[in-house]
Amino acid sequence: MNILEHIPLKDLTTMRVGGTARFFTAVRNESELEEALRYAKAHSLAIFVLGGGSNIVVSDAGFNGLVIKNEIYGCEFRDEEGGALVTAGAGESWDGLVEATLQRGLWGIENLSYIPGTVGAAPVQNIGAYGVELKDVLERVRAYDIETGEAREFDRGACTFSYRSSYFKETKKYIITSVTLRLKKDSMPKTDYAGIAQELADSGYGLETLSPEEMRRTVIAIRKRKLPDPSETPTAGSFFKNPEVRETVYKKLLETFPDMPGFPTKEGYVKIPLAWIIEHVCSMKGARAGDAHMFEKHALVMVHGGGARASDIQALRERIEGCVFEQVGIQIEPEVQFIGAF
Numbered sequence: 001m002n003i004l005e006h007i008p009l010k011d012l013t014t015m016r017v018g019g020t021a022r023f024f025t026a027v028r029n030e031s032e033l034e035e036a037l038r039y040a041k042a043h044s045l046a047i048f049v050l051g052g053g054s055n056i057v058v059s060d061a062g063f064n065g066l067v068i069k070n071e072i073y074g075c076e077f078r079d080e081e082g083g084a085l086v087t088a089g090a091g092e093s094w095d096g097l098v099e100a101t102l103q104r105g106l107w108g109i110e111n112l113s114y115i116p117g118t119v120g121a122a123p124v125q126n127i128g129a130y131g132v133e134l135k136d137v138l139e140r141v142r143a144y145d146i147e148t149g150e151a152r153e154f155d156r157g158a159c160t161f162s163y164r165s166s167y168f169k170e171t172k173k174y175i176i177t178s179v180t181l182r183l184k185k186d187s188m189p190k191t192d193y194a195g196i197a198q199e200l201a202d203s204g205y206g207l208e209t210l211s212p213e214e215m216r217r218t219v220i221a222i223r224k225r226k227l228p229d230p231s232e233t234p235t236a237g238s239f240f241k242n243p244e245v246r247e248t249v250y251k252k253l254l255e256t257f258p259d260m261p262g263f264p265t266k267e268g269y270v271k272i273p274l275a276w277i278i279e280h281v282c283s284m285k286g287a288r289a290g291d292a293h294m295f296e297k298h299a300l301v302m303v304h305g306g307g308a309r310a311s312d313i314q315a316l317r318e319r320i321e322g323c324v325f326e327q328v329g330i331q332i333e334p335e336v337q338f339i340g341a342f
């Protein structure tokens with residue numbers, strides 16, 4: 001194991017802000033991870049596990065502990081009746097995995113195409129898009145307890161998934177080393193989102209003959225139009241979670257904002273697209289703090305021109321949170337994780 005010191009984290013994240021990691025190591029297998037955990041324990045270091053760095057904002061002061069970069073790769077398919085079980089190392093690219101499954105004609109994660117980040121990060125926030133969530137196909141997760149250094153297998157129930165969250169996100173006690181998904185051979189396209197149905201129609205894809213790869217192309221076309229490319233524009237994607245409120249609260253809001261969209265979720269709750277509130281209630285699409293601003297094509301996404309500091313990101317976050325609370329009484333939460341002291 002090679003422990004490095006004072007490693008800049010900025011270029012290891014898609015938001016491209018922040019300071020250095022006091023200590024840093026990359027792990028390529030479970031025994032290297034065990035070694036890194038022992039090192040952190042022996043030196044009383046806090047741990048942060050870095051995957052693709054696509055959903056984090058690192059503080060300008062950096063991270064005063066051990067950053068473990070997860071580089072556990074590998075992907076294994078096991079055919080079974082009607083489909084396959086696929087197990088992938090946590091360091092694999094999520095989108096690379098999606099592509100590999102579609103090339104085998106497997107259905108299940110095509111709607112989750114083009115989401116940046118690693119396989120290991122996917123269960124942490126139960127990634128979801130266009131009516132599909134990771135939990136729908138997840139079979140099990142293998143993870144290490146940071147405290148005891150022991151490995152444990154979690155079945156879907158033990159992951160306690162919820163909207164963009166999980167046991168792993170809530171407890172921050174585990175490091176994921178591999179993820180197993182159960183995928184199907186039978187066609188099962190999920191096309192309920194308005195944008196998907198429209199894009200399919202525009203591309204001339206027929207529902208009866210639709211392949212998972214055509215579905216992937218459809219999702220990618222929509223995402224490319226609406227979202228910035230993190231390889232060109234610094235961003236962490238959707239910055240906040242879309243809030244869920246009680247139906248009674250939503251009905252009350254409709255009295256003031258009759259056009260406010262809402263999608264019923266669990267019984268009695270409604271999910272409100274936050275981008276709509278930021279744009280139409282707060283008029284903060286394009287709002288700025290320093291070099292950071294809310295993206296012109298999608299108000300839920302924060303970007304910067306290359307010169308922002310983490311303090312700018314934090315200032316803009318607070319302004320948006322403040323406005324949403326003041327105008328509609330909803331306390332919103334970031335979807336991105338803040339690393340280090342803010």
Ligand code: NAP
Nearest residue numbers: 127128129130131192193194226237238242263271272273
């Ligand atoms: P969008 O499709 O404009 O949707 C905005 C909000 O409305 C979301 O809360 C979405 O719920 C909800 N919504 C829209 N149509 C719906 C329908 N037919 N049924 C139920 N709920 C509906 O959002 P977007 O920002 O352009 O993103 C597109 C998709 O990618 C969304 O599903 C979004 O959640 C997803 N996404 C996921 C991540 C992530 O996992 N980190 C990051 C960026 C975007 P849902 O959020 O439940 O879909």
